[in-house]
Amino acid sequence: MNKLAILAAAALIGSAGLATAQETLATADAFGIIPVQDSNNVIEIPLVTATADGEVQIRRIAGTNEGEVLGSIPVTAGANENVRITLLTPPNADSVLAVLVEGGADVAEQEIEMSPPGNPGGDGDGGDGDGQADN
Numbered sequence: 001m002n003k004l005a006i007l008a009a010a011a012l013i014g015s016a017g018l019a020t021a022q023e024t025l026a027t028a029d030a031f032g033i034i035p036v037q038d039s040n041n042v043i044e045i046p047l048v049t050a051t052a053d054g055e056v057q058i059r060r061i062a063g064t065n066e067g068e069v070l071g072s073i074p075v076t077a078g079a080n081e082n083v084r085i086t087l088l089t090p091p092n093a094d095s096v097l098a099v100l101v102e103g104g105a106d107v108a109e110q111e112i113e114m115s116p117p118g119n120p121g122g123d124g125d126g127g128d129g130d131g132q133a134d135n
Contacts, residue, residue: 030100030108037096039117041087043071045098048080054102058085061097061111070096 032047043058057072071087091114100108 031098031110034098034110034112036113036115039091039114041071041090043085043087043096043098043112045083045085045112046081048075048083048100050075050077050080050100050102051107052077052102054100054107056083056085057099057101058087058091058112059097059099060091060093061095062093075100 030049031045032049034045037043045056048056053074053076055072055074058070060066060068060070068089070089070091071085073083073085075083093114094116095111095113098110098112099106
């Protein structure tokens with residue numbers, strides 16, 4: 001009987017550790033590859049993977065209002081595709097920070113590069129995102 005109780009306890013402890021490892025892995029790669037964003041008021045994230053229902057916040061990462069939430073959108077547990085966050089305040093910056101918030105806690109973050117005004121796609125060619133110099 002004692003052996004059965006010990007095995008059951010060991011299995012329970014092992015599965016708890018596995019769940020924690022899965023949560024860590026899921027949030028470590030919560031954001032897929034995020035392309036350079038146009039400097040308009042919409043951030044588009046192709047994939048957000050959340051371990052629980054929460055929200056994605058876009059925050060300012062420089063200046064006197066560092067950490068200010070510029071926009072947010074709810075996400076559900078699992079894969080959320082084509083997440084679009086409308087910014088209530090223009091970032092006026094080279095980059096912003098995407099933060100996944102679950103249960104009131106920041107669980108993942110990724111910096112997002114913004115293209116300069118007049119250069120959508122950020123390819124440095126002057127504007128159309130094709131990588132070729134514009135004439």
